[in-house]
Amino acid sequence: MAKKIPQINASSMADISFLLLIFFLVTTSMDVNQGLARRLPAPIPPDQKIEDTEINKRNLLVVKINSVNQLMVQGQLMDVRQLKEEAKKFILNENDESFYPKLFEEDFGAPFGMMKYTKEHVISVQNDVDTQYQAYLNVQNELVAAYNELRDECAHKYFHKAYKDLDEDLQKRINKIYPQKISEAEPKNYGGN
């Protein structure tokens, strides 16, 4: 008669794996790390003289946020929900208005061809020391959204695809047409109401 191998009692296996499972549940977190990606400007070397770069007034969109989170765009009170449309109009300047940035014509290569774009536009965000982080992020978010929408529209027009589905190379070329220029001044105490 063949020798029977005694069966190993595996009933505690379930308990062991339960313990492991619970350990992982406790030590891990579900939230994915996501955020609004931005790039800071390089620091100014201390020996360098600060030059006042002259920016033509029409090329500048000034967005100010005060200490009670009110928004002022080009000297006018505005709701943050309108900011995206305003920024898009500013970046595009479709009708070549004199109060929007100057248009430059440049050849971007096939399939874009000659295109007019506002090469020198700058969006300047200024906030108060007491501005709430959420309000600041809302503004940043709307401005980034404006660029993203313009780029996406361009991608749909020329490639019939969403911007995020394009190759990196094509994305870079679209970025050239809509260069992201958000400048941030250091916060000042503008005071509230």
Add this chain to the structure above:
Amino acid sequence: MAKIRRNEKREMPALNTSSLPDIIFMLLFFFMSVTSMKEVSYKVQFQNPQATELTKLEKKSLVRYIYVGTPTAEFRKQYGAETRIQLDDAFADKSEIGDYIVNQRSAMKESEQGLMTVSIKADKETRMGVIADIKQELRRAYALKISYAATQRTSY
């Protein structure tokens, strides 16, 4: 004729649980793959602000975190209720950020040093003065790639 089986024992057949460990292991692997390890134990409490134009932070090893918020209840007695900065596992002053970033960066592979991203996890109620200070420190330390940690906003 029907037989009355009264005296026969009616024992429940033992349930075969040999596949239970496998099921639990599957659960375990599922959780291991979808979750991420907690980076540190929080000493400050914060609620992420909301935004829509979010990008995912791809490589974990390239990301360093700066936490900004009010101290949690157990530390409030010692540190007060003012907004504080936490680096790794300890409270820190804003002047320590530069050193921290430089240290962390030099510990990285040389090819990856330029790709370091700093994620600012700040409470949505934080005053911008604090954030601006942090940004200045990061600029000085040449940590220019930053990410404002936020959660997806579904509606206004």
